[in-house]
Amino acid sequence: MKIAGNVACITGGASGIGEACARRLAQQGARVVILDRNLDMAQKIANEIGGEAYVTDVTDEASVHAAITKATTTLGTIRICLNCAGIAPAKRMVGKNGPHPLVDFMQTIQINLTGTFNVMRLAAAQMIASEPLADGNRGVIINTASIAAYEGQIGQVAYAASKGGVVAMTLPAARELAQFAIRVMAIAPGLVDTPLFADLPTTARTQLSAHVPYPNRLAQPDEFAQLVMHIIENDMLNGSVIRLDGALRMP
Ligand SMILES: NC(=O)c1ccc[n+]([C@@H]2O[C@H](COP(=O)([O-])OP(=O)(O)OC[C@H]3O[C@@H](n4cnc5c(N)ncnc54)[C@H](O)[C@@H]3O)[C@@H](O)[C@H]2O)c1
Numbered sequence: 486m487k488i489a490g491n492v493a494c495i496t497g498g499a500s501g502i503g504e505a506c507a508r509r510l511a512q513q514g515a516r517v518v519i520l521d522r523n524l525d526m527a528q529k530i531a532n533e534i535g536g537e538a539y540v541t542d543v544t545d546e547a548s549v550h551a552a553i554t555k556a557t558t559t560l561g562t563i564r565i566c567l568n569c570a571g572i573a574p575a576k577r578m579v580g581k582n583g584p585h586p587l588v589d590f591m592q593t594i595q596i597n598l599t600g601t602f603n604v605m606r607l608a609a610a611q612m613i614a615s616e617p618l619a620d621g622n623r624g625v626i627i628n629t630a631s632i633a634a635y636e637g638q639i640g641q642v643a644y645a646a647s648k649g650g651v652v653a654m655t656l657p658a659a660r661e662l663a664q665f666a667i668r669v670m671a672i673a674p675g676l677v678d679t680p681l682f683a684d685l686p687t688t689a690r691t692q693l694s695a696h697v698p699y700p701n702r703l704a705q706p707d708e709f710a711q712l713v714m715h716i717i718e719n720d721m722l723n724g725s726v727i728r729l730d731g732a733l734r735m736p
Contacts (some may be wrong), residue, residue: 486622490516493565499526501679503569505706518556543570543600562615564624568601574638590643597647609659623666630673636735659724668723675730678703698732
């Protein structure tokens, strides 16, 4: 599917991986809509790239519905739906202060998994209602998993469960939407240099990078964005999760 001229909505586009994708999609000629709960940052980036920004909570049905409706009426059918909104809390199942608070577990699932599903279903519905593009495609949905879905570390029970859910949704969603010429893919990044790591001291960052076989460093958010561009343009990529991790297997 072509990027230029198509409408792309990006959740979590106000920071990190989502921001890099918003910038690259705009560079490639897409009309970009950033959906994020941080409106100030989303608006700042949207202004820089000539896009739109709507304050959105991915876990809230009405909020996502309103944002997708506004994007569709303002810019046209969303053809590229990129889910990057997420949180990465670290907490043991039974820590010094007792069992993992259930509310924290539920919040992680709510944002990372239910939020992804919420946006995916509403974006897919408006793609299905549209006419296909000249090349036969109706759209592509790309979700963000994590290598923690496969090798979660201690403290990542909730996060790994949420990302495991994102991985597991990929194939059934792709199978279901195939009849409408809509593809569904996911990317499972390893360690990406985003604001998630900004507060870490240099030594901690070096220790994290030390486990990455090659290239022996954190990934740059734009390397994720480059893969997103390829997935959009390569119609045979469907129903799969691609690792983007420099051969990292978390110890
Ligand atoms: N950075 C990494 O190393 C890494 C590795 C694997 C996977 N990931 C995943 O990549 C995605 C992006 O991470 P990042 O590193 O860019 O993080 P980030 O914190 O820089 O960006 C996350 C964005 O999501 C938004 N967001 C959070 N909850 C939201 C909600 N309920 N509704 C709308 N927006 C919400 C935040 O406002 C923020 O703009 C996440 O899903 C994360 O789990 C990151």
